[in-house]
Amino acid sequence: MYDLTVIIPTFREESTIGTIIAEVDAIFFRNAIRGEILVVDDNSPDRTIDIVRDLKNQKPNLNLVVRQQDHGLSQSVVEGFRQAQSDIFLVMDADLSHPPALIPVMLAEIRAGNDLVIGSRYMEGGGIKKWPLKRRILSMGATFLGRLLFPEIRDPVSGFFAVKKSVVEHAPLRPRGYKILLEVLGKGTWKKEKEIPFEFVDRAIGSSKLKGQTIIEYAGQVIDNARFSWNHHESVVWQEWMKLFKFGVVGLSGIIVNEGLLIYLKEYVHLSLWVSGIIAIELSILSNFIWNDLWTFKSDSRHALPHRWLRLLSFQVVSIGGAAINFVILNVLATQIGIDYRIADLLGILVAFAWNFWVNRRMTWKMGL
Ligand code: GDD
Ligand code: MN
Secondary structure (H helix, E strand, O other), X not given: OOOEEEEEEEOOOOOOHHHHHHHHHXXXXXXXXXXXXEEEEOOOOOOHHHHHHHHHHHOOOEEEEEOOOOOOHHHHHHHHHHHOOOOEEEEOOOOOOXXXXXXXXXXXXXXXXXXEEEEEOOOOOOEEEOOOHHHHHHHHHHHHHHHHHOOOOOOOOOOOEEEEHHHHOOOOOOOOOOOHHHXXXXXXXXXXXXXXXXXXXXXXXXXXXXXXXXXXXXXXXXXXXXXXXXXXXXXXHHHHHHHHHXXXXXXXXXXXXXXXXXXXXXXXXXXXXXXXXHHHHHHHHHXXXXXXXXXXXXXXXXXXXXXXXXXXXXXXXXXXXXXXXXXXXXXXXXHHHOOOHHHHHHHHHHHHHHHHHHHHHHHHOOXXX
16 A cells, blocks of 8 residues: 555656656655556557556556546546545646655645645745746636635646545546646535645646637536535535625624614614714624624634634724725715715725625634635
Protein backbone atom coordinates (compact mmCIF):
# COMPACT_ATOMS: atom_id res chain seq x y z
CA MET A 1 0.00 0.00 0.00
CA TYR A 2 1.30 3.46 -0.88
CA ASP A 3 1.17 6.71 1.13
CA LEU A 4 -0.03 8.65 -1.85
CA THR A 5 -0.83 8.33 -5.54
CA VAL A 6 0.22 11.06 -7.95
CA ILE A 7 -2.24 10.92 -10.83
CA ILE A 8 -0.96 12.36 -14.09
CA PRO A 9 -3.46 12.57 -16.95
CA THR A 10 -1.75 12.60 -20.33
CA PHE A 11 -2.53 13.08 -23.94
CA ARG A 12 0.41 13.45 -26.32
CA GLU A 13 3.03 14.32 -23.74
CA GLU A 14 6.06 12.51 -25.15
CA SER A 15 8.32 15.52 -24.69
CA THR A 16 7.78 15.92 -20.94
CA ILE A 17 6.36 12.72 -19.48
CA GLY A 18 9.79 11.21 -18.80
CA THR A 19 10.97 14.34 -17.00
CA ILE A 20 7.88 14.73 -14.82
CA ILE A 21 8.00 11.07 -13.77
CA ALA A 22 11.69 11.37 -12.86
CA GLU A 23 11.09 14.58 -10.90
CA VAL A 24 8.15 13.18 -8.96
CA ASP A 25 10.05 10.01 -8.15
CA ALA A 26 13.05 12.04 -6.96
CA ILE A 27 10.76 14.00 -4.64
CA PHE A 28 9.36 10.73 -3.27
CA PHE A 29 12.86 9.49 -2.61
CA ARG A 30 14.15 12.66 -0.96
CA ASN A 31 11.14 12.92 1.34
CA ALA A 32 10.81 9.22 2.15
CA ILE A 33 7.35 9.06 0.65
CA ARG A 34 6.09 5.69 -0.49
CA GLY A 35 4.39 7.10 -3.52
CA GLU A 36 2.69 5.63 -6.55
CA ILE A 37 2.78 7.39 -9.90
CA LEU A 38 -0.27 6.66 -11.99
CA VAL A 39 -0.29 7.88 -15.56
CA VAL A 40 -3.74 7.87 -17.14
CA ASP A 41 -3.40 8.23 -20.87
CA ASP A 42 -6.09 8.61 -23.51
CA ASN A 43 -4.34 6.33 -25.98
CA SER A 44 -1.91 8.97 -27.21
CA PRO A 45 -0.76 8.44 -30.79
CA ASP A 46 2.75 9.72 -29.98
CA ARG A 47 5.41 7.97 -27.86
CA THR A 48 3.90 8.79 -24.45
CA ILE A 49 2.73 5.22 -23.79
CA ASP A 50 6.02 3.64 -24.92
CA ILE A 51 8.05 5.96 -22.72
CA VAL A 52 5.96 5.16 -19.65
CA ARG A 53 6.09 1.41 -20.36
CA ASP A 54 9.89 1.59 -20.64
CA LEU A 55 10.24 3.49 -17.39
CA LYS A 56 7.92 1.05 -15.68
CA ASN A 57 10.58 -1.65 -16.02
CA GLN A 58 12.84 0.28 -13.63
CA LYS A 59 10.13 1.74 -11.40
CA PRO A 60 7.75 -0.68 -9.74
CA ASN A 61 5.79 2.26 -8.27
CA LEU A 62 4.91 3.53 -11.74
CA ASN A 63 1.59 2.43 -13.22
CA LEU A 64 -0.12 3.16 -16.48
CA VAL A 65 -3.75 3.08 -17.54
CA VAL A 66 -4.49 3.44 -21.22
CA ARG A 67 -8.06 4.46 -21.89
CA GLN A 68 -9.81 3.66 -25.13
CA GLN A 69 -13.16 5.39 -24.72
CA ASP A 70 -14.73 8.60 -23.48
CA HIS A 71 -11.67 10.71 -24.18
CA GLY A 72 -11.18 13.54 -21.70
CA LEU A 73 -9.03 15.05 -19.00
CA SER A 74 -11.59 14.93 -16.20
CA GLN A 75 -12.70 11.42 -17.09
CA SER A 76 -9.07 10.31 -16.99
CA VAL A 77 -8.54 11.79 -13.54
CA VAL A 78 -11.64 10.01 -12.24
CA GLU A 79 -10.35 6.77 -13.74
CA GLY A 80 -7.17 7.49 -11.80
CA PHE A 81 -9.21 7.81 -8.58
CA ARG A 82 -10.59 4.32 -9.25
CA GLN A 83 -7.27 2.67 -10.02
CA ALA A 84 -5.09 4.35 -7.42
CA GLN A 85 -3.62 2.09 -4.74
CA SER A 86 -3.59 4.52 -1.83
CA ASP A 87 -5.95 6.68 0.20
CA ILE A 88 -4.53 10.06 -0.84
CA PHE A 89 -4.63 11.28 -4.43
CA LEU A 90 -2.68 14.14 -5.93
CA VAL A 91 -3.48 15.32 -9.43
CA MET A 92 -0.96 17.18 -11.57
CA ASP A 93 -0.30 17.99 -15.21
CA ALA A 94 2.37 16.27 -17.27
CA ASP A 95 3.68 19.42 -18.92
CA LEU A 96 5.77 20.68 -15.95
CA SER A 97 3.28 23.46 -15.17
CA HIS A 98 2.90 22.23 -11.62
CA PRO A 99 5.96 22.10 -9.32
CA PRO A 100 6.58 18.59 -7.92
CA ALA A 101 8.40 20.24 -5.00
CA LEU A 102 5.00 20.99 -3.48
CA ILE A 103 4.01 17.32 -3.31
CA PRO A 104 5.40 16.78 0.24
CA VAL A 105 3.82 20.02 1.42
CA MET A 106 0.42 19.04 0.08
CA LEU A 107 0.74 15.56 1.56
CA ALA A 108 1.61 17.06 4.95
CA GLU A 109 -1.46 19.29 4.81
CA ILE A 110 -3.68 16.30 4.09
CA ARG A 111 -2.12 14.43 6.98
CA ALA A 112 -2.69 17.49 9.16
CA GLY A 113 -6.41 16.98 8.71
CA ASN A 114 -7.36 18.77 5.50
CA ASP A 115 -9.67 16.86 3.18
CA LEU A 116 -8.54 18.82 0.17
CA VAL A 117 -5.39 20.78 -0.62
CA ILE A 118 -5.39 23.05 -3.65
CA GLY A 119 -2.38 24.42 -5.46
CA SER A 120 -3.56 27.97 -5.99
CA ARG A 121 -2.53 30.50 -8.62
CA TYR A 122 -4.76 33.22 -7.31
CA MET A 123 -3.42 34.01 -3.88
CA GLU A 124 -0.42 35.79 -2.50
CA GLY A 125 2.70 33.96 -3.55
CA GLY A 126 0.95 32.31 -6.47
CA GLY A 127 0.82 33.36 -10.08
CA ILE A 128 0.94 32.49 -13.73
CA LYS A 129 3.93 32.75 -16.00
CA LYS A 130 3.81 33.21 -19.74
CA TRP A 131 0.09 33.27 -20.36
CA PRO A 132 -1.30 35.27 -23.29
CA LEU A 133 -3.93 37.86 -22.41
CA LYS A 134 -6.77 35.85 -23.97
CA ARG A 135 -5.96 32.86 -21.78
CA ARG A 136 -5.77 35.03 -18.69
CA ILE A 137 -9.19 36.54 -19.34
CA LEU A 138 -10.74 33.12 -19.95
CA SER A 139 -9.24 31.82 -16.76
CA MET A 140 -10.46 34.81 -14.77
CA GLY A 141 -13.98 34.24 -16.09
CA ALA A 142 -13.87 30.57 -15.16
CA THR A 143 -12.50 31.39 -11.73
CA PHE A 144 -15.22 33.98 -11.14
CA LEU A 145 -17.96 31.48 -12.02
CA GLY A 146 -16.37 28.92 -9.75
CA ARG A 147 -16.23 31.39 -6.88
CA LEU A 148 -19.97 31.94 -7.16
CA LEU A 149 -20.23 28.37 -5.96
CA PHE A 150 -17.24 28.43 -3.60
CA PRO A 151 -16.55 31.95 -2.38
CA GLU A 152 -13.98 30.62 0.08
CA ILE A 153 -11.79 29.20 -2.61
CA ARG A 154 -9.43 31.44 -4.54
CA ASP A 155 -8.68 28.95 -7.30
CA PRO A 156 -11.55 26.46 -7.68
CA VAL A 157 -10.44 25.45 -11.18
CA SER A 158 -6.83 24.59 -10.50
CA GLY A 159 -5.57 21.39 -12.08
CA PHE A 160 -3.15 20.84 -9.18
CA PHE A 161 -4.69 19.43 -6.01
CA ALA A 162 -4.57 16.67 -3.44
CA VAL A 163 -7.60 14.97 -2.00
CA LYS A 164 -8.43 12.19 0.42
CA LYS A 165 -9.90 9.12 -1.19
CA SER A 166 -12.90 9.42 1.14
CA VAL A 167 -13.86 12.75 -0.46
CA VAL A 168 -14.44 11.28 -3.91
CA GLU A 169 -15.06 7.62 -3.14
CA HIS A 170 -18.85 7.82 -3.13
CA ALA A 171 -19.25 11.13 -4.92
CA PRO A 172 -21.57 11.05 -7.95
CA LEU A 173 -19.01 12.79 -10.15
CA ARG A 174 -19.97 13.64 -13.70
CA PRO A 175 -16.54 14.23 -15.16
CA ARG A 176 -16.21 16.19 -18.36
CA GLY A 177 -14.09 19.01 -19.66
CA TYR A 178 -11.05 20.35 -17.82
CA LYS A 179 -12.28 21.41 -14.41
CA ILE A 180 -12.33 18.20 -12.43
CA LEU A 181 -11.56 20.09 -9.22
CA LEU A 182 -14.86 21.99 -9.42
CA GLU A 183 -16.66 18.67 -9.71
CA VAL A 184 -14.82 17.28 -6.69
CA LEU A 185 -15.60 20.39 -4.66
CA GLY A 186 -19.25 20.36 -5.71
CA LYS A 187 -20.03 16.70 -5.21
CA GLY A 188 -17.36 15.37 -2.89
CA THR A 189 -17.69 14.92 0.86
CA TRP A 190 -15.37 17.39 2.54
CA LYS A 191 -15.16 19.97 5.28
CA LYS A 192 -11.66 21.30 5.57
CA GLU A 193 -9.76 22.67 2.65
CA LYS A 194 -6.46 24.46 2.33
CA GLU A 195 -4.89 26.43 -0.48
CA ILE A 196 -1.18 26.64 -1.12
CA PRO A 197 0.20 29.20 -3.54
CA PHE A 198 2.24 28.13 -6.53
CA GLU A 199 3.43 29.65 -9.73
CA PHE A 200 1.89 28.06 -12.80
CA VAL A 201 4.48 27.84 -15.56
CA ASP A 202 2.91 27.43 -18.96
CA ARG A 203 4.21 24.60 -21.07
CA ALA A 204 7.37 25.39 -22.96
CA ILE A 205 6.74 22.63 -25.46
CA GLY A 206 3.53 21.84 -27.33
CA SER A 207 0.31 23.72 -26.77
CA SER A 208 -2.64 23.65 -24.42
CA LYS A 209 -5.41 21.29 -25.45
CA LEU A 210 -8.06 23.65 -24.18
CA LYS A 211 -10.67 24.32 -26.86
CA GLY A 212 -13.73 26.55 -27.25
CA GLN A 213 -15.98 23.62 -26.47
CA THR A 214 -14.26 23.38 -23.10
CA ILE A 215 -15.77 26.72 -22.09
CA ILE A 216 -19.31 25.59 -22.90
CA GLU A 217 -18.75 22.34 -21.06
CA TYR A 218 -17.55 24.32 -18.08
CA ALA A 219 -20.63 26.55 -17.95
CA GLY A 220 -22.78 23.42 -18.05
CA GLN A 221 -20.75 21.95 -15.24
CA VAL A 222 -21.24 25.01 -13.04
CA ILE A 223 -25.01 24.85 -13.57
CA ASP A 224 -25.03 21.13 -12.89
CA ASN A 225 -23.18 21.64 -9.61
CA ALA A 226 -25.59 24.39 -8.55
CA ARG A 227 -28.49 22.05 -9.31
CA PHE A 228 -26.82 19.24 -7.41
CA SER A 229 -26.56 21.42 -4.31
CA TRP A 230 -30.28 22.17 -4.58
CA ASN A 231 -30.93 18.48 -4.02
CA HIS A 232 -28.10 17.88 -1.55
CA HIS A 233 -28.39 20.28 1.31
CA GLU A 234 -25.32 18.95 3.07
CA SER A 235 -23.16 20.15 0.17
CA VAL A 236 -20.82 23.07 0.69
CA VAL A 237 -22.45 25.09 -2.08
CA TRP A 238 -25.90 24.81 -0.52
CA GLN A 239 -24.59 25.76 2.92
CA GLU A 240 -22.98 28.86 1.50
CA TRP A 241 -26.08 30.06 -0.33
CA MET A 242 -28.16 29.31 2.75
CA LYS A 243 -26.02 31.77 4.68
CA LEU A 244 -26.81 34.50 2.20
CA PHE A 245 -30.49 33.61 2.35
CA LYS A 246 -30.60 33.56 6.14
CA PHE A 247 -28.73 36.84 6.30
CA GLY A 248 -31.41 38.31 4.03
CA VAL A 249 -34.22 36.94 6.18
CA VAL A 250 -32.60 38.41 9.28
CA GLY A 251 -32.23 41.74 7.47
CA LEU A 252 -35.95 41.76 6.66
CA SER A 253 -36.80 40.90 10.25
CA GLY A 254 -34.65 43.87 11.25
CA ILE A 255 -36.82 46.18 9.19
CA ILE A 256 -39.90 44.97 11.07
CA VAL A 257 -38.19 45.39 14.45
CA ASN A 258 -36.97 48.83 13.48
CA GLU A 259 -40.30 50.07 12.15
CA GLY A 260 -42.34 48.48 14.96
CA LEU A 261 -40.17 49.98 17.66
CA LEU A 262 -40.19 53.39 16.03
CA ILE A 263 -43.98 53.46 15.97
CA TYR A 264 -44.23 52.09 19.50
CA LEU A 265 -41.72 54.52 21.03
CA LYS A 266 -43.11 57.53 19.23
CA GLU A 267 -46.84 56.85 19.54
CA TYR A 268 -47.09 55.10 22.91
CA VAL A 269 -44.02 56.16 24.87
CA HIS A 270 -44.19 59.65 23.34
CA LEU A 271 -40.49 59.95 22.75
CA SER A 272 -39.27 62.41 20.13
CA LEU A 273 -38.72 61.18 16.58
CA TRP A 274 -34.98 61.57 17.03
CA VAL A 275 -34.70 59.48 20.16
CA SER A 276 -37.21 56.90 18.95
CA GLY A 277 -35.33 56.59 15.67
CA ILE A 278 -31.95 56.05 17.28
CA ILE A 279 -33.27 53.47 19.74
CA ALA A 280 -35.19 51.64 17.00
CA ILE A 281 -32.16 51.50 14.73
CA GLU A 282 -29.82 50.36 17.48
CA LEU A 283 -32.17 47.66 18.76
CA SER A 284 -32.74 46.34 15.26
CA ILE A 285 -28.98 46.08 14.79
CA LEU A 286 -28.78 44.18 18.08
CA SER A 287 -31.60 41.88 17.10
CA ASN A 288 -30.00 41.25 13.71
CA PHE A 289 -26.74 40.44 15.41
CA ILE A 290 -28.30 37.91 17.73
CA TRP A 291 -30.09 36.09 14.93
CA ASN A 292 -27.04 36.06 12.71
CA ASP A 293 -24.85 34.83 15.53
CA LEU A 294 -27.22 32.07 16.62
CA TRP A 295 -28.59 31.13 13.25
CA THR A 296 -26.99 32.40 10.03
CA PHE A 297 -23.37 31.79 10.99
CA LYS A 298 -23.96 29.20 13.69
CA SER A 299 -21.95 26.48 11.99
CA ASP A 300 -18.93 28.74 11.74
CA SER A 301 -18.47 29.38 15.42
CA ARG A 302 -15.03 27.84 15.40
CA HIS A 303 -13.77 30.48 12.95
CA ALA A 304 -15.56 33.47 14.44
CA LEU A 305 -14.01 36.27 16.47
CA PRO A 306 -13.45 34.65 19.85
CA HIS A 307 -15.88 36.71 21.90
CA ARG A 308 -19.55 37.41 21.40
CA TRP A 309 -18.89 41.02 22.48
CA LEU A 310 -16.14 41.37 19.93
CA ARG A 311 -18.42 40.03 17.24
CA LEU A 312 -21.10 42.44 18.31
CA LEU A 313 -18.68 45.34 18.16
CA SER A 314 -17.53 44.28 14.71
CA PHE A 315 -21.11 43.82 13.52
CA GLN A 316 -22.00 47.24 14.89
CA VAL A 317 -19.17 48.96 13.05
CA VAL A 318 -19.96 47.14 9.80
CA SER A 319 -23.64 48.09 10.14
CA ILE A 320 -22.77 51.75 10.54
CA GLY A 321 -20.62 51.43 7.44
CA GLY A 322 -23.56 49.86 5.62
CA ALA A 323 -25.87 52.67 6.69
CA ALA A 324 -23.31 55.21 5.47
CA ILE A 325 -23.06 53.44 2.11
CA ASN A 326 -26.84 53.42 1.80
CA PHE A 327 -27.00 57.11 2.65
CA VAL A 328 -24.25 58.19 0.27
CA ILE A 329 -25.64 56.20 -2.66
CA LEU A 330 -29.13 57.54 -2.03
CA ASN A 331 -27.90 61.13 -2.02
CA VAL A 332 -25.49 60.89 -4.92
CA LEU A 333 -27.94 59.06 -7.17
CA ALA A 334 -30.94 61.19 -6.24
CA THR A 335 -29.44 64.67 -6.04
CA GLN A 336 -26.38 64.48 -8.31
CA ILE A 337 -27.65 62.16 -11.03
CA GLY A 338 -31.35 62.79 -10.64
CA ILE A 339 -32.59 59.22 -10.28
CA ASP A 340 -35.93 58.79 -8.51
CA TYR A 341 -35.11 58.80 -4.80
CA ARG A 342 -37.11 55.63 -4.14
CA ILE A 343 -35.12 53.68 -6.71
CA ALA A 344 -31.90 55.32 -5.53
CA ASP A 345 -32.66 54.13 -2.01
CA LEU A 346 -33.34 50.56 -3.17
CA LEU A 347 -29.97 50.52 -4.94
CA GLY A 348 -28.33 51.87 -1.81
CA ILE A 349 -29.97 49.17 0.29
CA LEU A 350 -28.78 46.49 -2.13
CA VAL A 351 -25.16 47.64 -2.05
CA ALA A 352 -25.27 48.06 1.72
CA PHE A 353 -26.68 44.56 2.03
CA ALA A 354 -23.86 43.13 -0.07
CA TRP A 355 -21.34 45.08 2.01
CA ASN A 356 -22.86 43.93 5.28
CA PHE A 357 -22.98 40.31 4.24
CA TRP A 358 -19.52 40.15 2.76
CA VAL A 359 -17.64 42.07 5.42
CA ASN A 360 -19.41 40.43 8.35
CA ARG A 361 -18.91 37.03 6.81
CA ARG A 362 -15.18 37.57 6.49
CA MET A 363 -14.53 39.74 9.53
CA THR A 364 -17.14 39.19 12.23
CA TRP A 365 -17.57 35.49 11.65
CA LYS A 366 -14.17 35.13 10.01
CA MET A 367 -15.17 32.71 7.33
CA GLY A 368 -12.45 31.79 4.92
CA LEU A 369 -9.70 33.34 6.97
N1 GDD B 1 -5.89 11.63 -20.38
C1 GDD B 1 -6.05 12.84 -20.88
N2 GDD B 1 -7.05 13.07 -21.77
N3 GDD B 1 -5.21 13.85 -20.49
C2 GDD B 1 -5.39 15.05 -21.04
C3 GDD B 1 -6.40 15.36 -21.95
C4 GDD B 1 -7.27 14.29 -22.34
O1 GDD B 1 -8.17 14.46 -23.15
N4 GDD B 1 -6.30 16.67 -22.28
C5 GDD B 1 -5.26 17.16 -21.58
N5 GDD B 1 -4.71 16.19 -20.84
C6 GDD B 1 -3.58 16.28 -19.93
C7 GDD B 1 -2.36 16.90 -20.56
O2 GDD B 1 -1.56 15.90 -21.15
C8 GDD B 1 -1.68 17.55 -19.36
O3 GDD B 1 -0.95 16.62 -18.60
C9 GDD B 1 -2.85 18.00 -18.52
O4 GDD B 1 -3.95 17.17 -18.87
C10 GDD B 1 -3.20 19.48 -18.76
O5 GDD B 1 -3.45 19.69 -20.12
P1 GDD B 1 -3.08 21.07 -20.85
O6 GDD B 1 -3.63 21.01 -22.20
O7 GDD B 1 -1.62 21.37 -20.66
O8 GDD B 1 -3.96 22.05 -19.96
P2 GDD B 1 -3.77 23.59 -19.66
O9 GDD B 1 -2.36 23.91 -19.32
O10 GDD B 1 -4.45 24.35 -20.72
O11 GDD B 1 -4.70 23.70 -18.34
C11 GDD B 1 -4.20 23.57 -17.05
O12 GDD B 1 -4.63 24.67 -16.28
C12 GDD B 1 -6.03 24.73 -16.06
C13 GDD B 1 -6.35 25.94 -15.23
O13 GDD B 1 -6.15 27.09 -15.93
C14 GDD B 1 -4.71 22.28 -16.40
O14 GDD B 1 -4.04 22.14 -15.15
C15 GDD B 1 -6.17 22.29 -16.13
O15 GDD B 1 -6.54 21.13 -15.38
C16 GDD B 1 -6.52 23.51 -15.35
O16 GDD B 1 -7.92 23.59 -15.17
MN1 MN C 1 -0.67 22.94 -19.65
